[in-house]
Amino acid sequence: MKTHDLIIIGAGPAGISAGIYGKNFGLECLIIGEEKGGLINAAYKVENYPGIFGVSGKELSKKFIAHQKHLKIPFKNGLVEGIVRQKNEFKILTNKDSHQARTLILAFGTQFRKLTIKNIEKFEGKGVSYRVDDRAFLFKNRMVAVIGGANAAAMSAVMISEKAKKVYIIYRREKLRADAIWINRINKIKNIQVIYNSNIVALKGKDGLEKIVLQDKKELEVSSLLVETGCVPNTYLIHELGIAVDENGYIRTEKDQSTNIDGIFAAGDITTGSNEFRQIITACAEGAIAALGALNYISKKK
């Protein structure tokens, strides 16, 4: 089996950036991932990625993918199921095949946090969703609740408000956490109502979602609930490798994006890097740094 210089697990901004830089540094690399573009696919609008302005997350994602293809950085679609440490290399087992590499960059990001409400599973796909992507039309003329108060919740609420009859934002604190620019927009939109200091305690409905119950027992008639309560790290691979994580499950990284295991680097939302700000541009920067780390690691070994 061919041994790659570098295998990158994850194909979001961090993974693709790592691939671009790895390729430019002359490393022979392979990206393995499930979803090209990762979580940016779910962003309504991206306005803070320097140099590419006013695009949807999907559009930005397409540009990243086009760049990866243009540079002929090999990509394999697959879910990584295991990483085995061998002497001087790592063996990667996916649900389809296996690969070998001298160094790894873990860039498999985060996933949407699920709500812990009784019987929520019953309504998933029947009113409860975790991402809108660019499909605001699904909410046409509907009564919608968005739970969450950060940028993602604010953005989705604004997007949905263009189609929906009414959008409630339900947030557990007294002030939204989103950037001021989004809060200003929300304040100007008539069919958005923010409900502060609240939470959802129950969901009601015969077949699909019909009502949500707030903690003060108040009921709101909504047929769609969008959960935007942030993300949690994908941890499925980390434990068996013995990679050090923080108390929330994010991979601890050093300045050069190295982990506690020689030859394994990590980049993007999955790490504790970049002051935990977790931005597209910081993910890309971490990807580049990790690729440089991998390059230095390989040159030292030679």
Add this chain to the structure above:
Amino acid sequence: MLYDLIIIGGGPAGVTAGIYAARKKLKTLLITKEWGGQITKAKEIYNWPGTKVISGMELIKQMTDQLKTFGIEIKENREVIDLDKKGDNFIVRDNDQEYEAKAVIIATGKIPRALNIPGEAQFRGKGVSFCATCDAPLFKNKTVAVIGGGNAGFALAVDLVDYAKKIYILEFFEEMKGDLVTKEKLEKTGKVEFIVNAAVKEIKGSKPAPYRAEGSGSGFVESLIYEDMKTSKDHEIKVDGVFIAVGMMAKAEFAAKLVELNQIGEIVIDKDNYTKTPGVFVAGDISDIKYEQLVIACGEGAKAALAATDYLKNKQ
């Protein structure tokens, strides 16, 4: 006028910091001598994630256009000469006036290192250049010298090969430091002569004509003198231009009262862009980060702006 934040520098790190600060609705002023800095010299950038290829000039234009849509205040063509504290706030002074802010981000980047030899300053813009993308076309069918045999020098030579008829590349050490692949490419053109162990001592040129208005009759580069360090002999070569690529230099003395500078003049920061003075943040190549890359500088700019936002919030 009291600003929340003053960003010093209009390169990738400073502009990204500006985009982030503006989106947080911080009352922000960005002061810069020029836009882009080092990247304006890059003819083709292949590693800006999401963009297959773009020139440095175009990329910084897109970034600054984006910045300007958010409506932050900008002062161009200003060089900051002093940064000091005033109570809890900071005073930033440029060559024209002074400004006050609650927090500061320094993102002034690096500038090309000068040789500090006779003739270099005198003939700057009159044959002496640091930027082949900008000036190469002026040397069509002429003879030029590139000082510095590393990758930066090779890149200059690659740009010059299309125009110049002869290129000398002078390297101080025993062998060329740049990539072998590029060296071979340059050799194949038949135009390039490599000179090692060369300590460049002087750039000579024609004297300005007397009694003429400034600029109109000033002299131009005619030759270059270097010492062959093996033989200790001086040599003079006739050249019409001298391109200098002997590395980059940090220049942050203006902030020295509030930040720690390392041996090579970079500002010491922690991993979250803090300096020894709370409220003064640093992003990009002027800091002591290990890797200097465009996308990394932008990441640092975003981090510094978000750290400054947190700092301001906690101060309230």
